[in-house]
Amino acid sequence: MNQGSSFGRFPAVSADNGKESEKTTYAKGSDPANWLHIDPATGNISFITVPDRESEYVVNGTYTATILAINNDDVPSTTATGTIVLRVEDTNDNIPIIKNLQPCICDNTKSLSVTAFDPDQSPFGAPFKFTVLDGNWKIGKTEGNTAELQSLKELWPGTFKLPVKVEDNQGSGEVHNLDVKVVECTKKQPDCSLTKLGGGAVLGASAIGLMVLGSLLLLRKC
Structure with missing residues (x-):
């Protein structure tokens, strides 16, 4: 599937006569990755972005979303919920x-x-x-x-x-x-926690100890 491509229309029909209501509007119920767009008038569903199998919302290769069909013929209006389960195939969209x-x-x-x-x-x-x-x-x-x-x-x-x-x-x-x-x-095991000096030089523990000793000797002379 490509971005913007449509993959289906899921019209809501009346349980009484099996006909589609002319006053039905459609909306998204759950779309955690925000991949889908639904036309509120027709119920046509298309992709906002290309599905990614590596998404945290894809479980065992499937992505689940819900759509709402709001029947405005009824007073008050009634709502039906439909579930969409997309099987997302893996593609070579990453590199090591x-x-x-x-x-x-x-x-x-x-x-x-x-x-x-x-x-x-x-x-x-x-x-x-x-x-x-x-x-x-x-x-x-x-x-x-x-x-x-x-x-x-x-x-x-x-x-x-x-x-x-x-x-x-x-x-x-x-x-x-x-x-x-x-x-x-x-x-x-290497000890990489060395003290860095200017110019990228490093001092190990023995060199630091010599510096401290040199400072003490200097203080004694003073």
């Missing part, structure tokens, strides 16, 4: 996204794990194809939405950019530029 664009790793390791996310379901989502656009790196093991990037050289503390292209199962994707931070590690 790497959410963590600033990974942090130890200088004594040569690998980096990258995970991508795509709300589209099969066959428009995972498994993804990862391509690293840097000759100093290669793709290692891949599994579903995760890939291991392996460095071909030794890593030194600092920050560098690493372009990685991620494509879904249909070949749709784009390049993501990772800002990879490499830090010295004394444990298995």
Whole structure:
């Protein structure tokens, strides 16, 4: 379905004679995603926007809305409610996204794990194809939405950019530029909570301790 396209008319008919009332007006009852437009005079229903299967209002692939038919022949007027259940098919309207664009790793390791996310379901989502656009790196093991990037050289503390292209199962994707931070590690897990200085430099705990000691010595001399 396209935006503005009509998908049907649901006229209200009298339970007594089976005929459509000439004085019936139509309105939306429930349309949580605001996808639908209903002509108040004819009851013709069209799309305001293209339905999206990834919407929070789509449950198990279906979207439910209600319309109201107000019969003005009666005094007072009476209202009937109709329920519309739309089955929303999935399309390839999303591309894989790497959410963590600033990974942090130890200088004594040569690998980096990258995970991508795509709300589209099969066959428009995972498994993804990862391509690293840097000759100093290669793709290692891949599994579903995760890939291991392996460095071909030794890593030194600092920050560098690493372009990685991620494509879904249909070949749709784009390049993501990772800002990879490499830090010295004394444990298995990297400590990325380093104190930043001007110009992008960082100081570890030992350097900060030396600065404090230097300040104390200076005070004693004074």
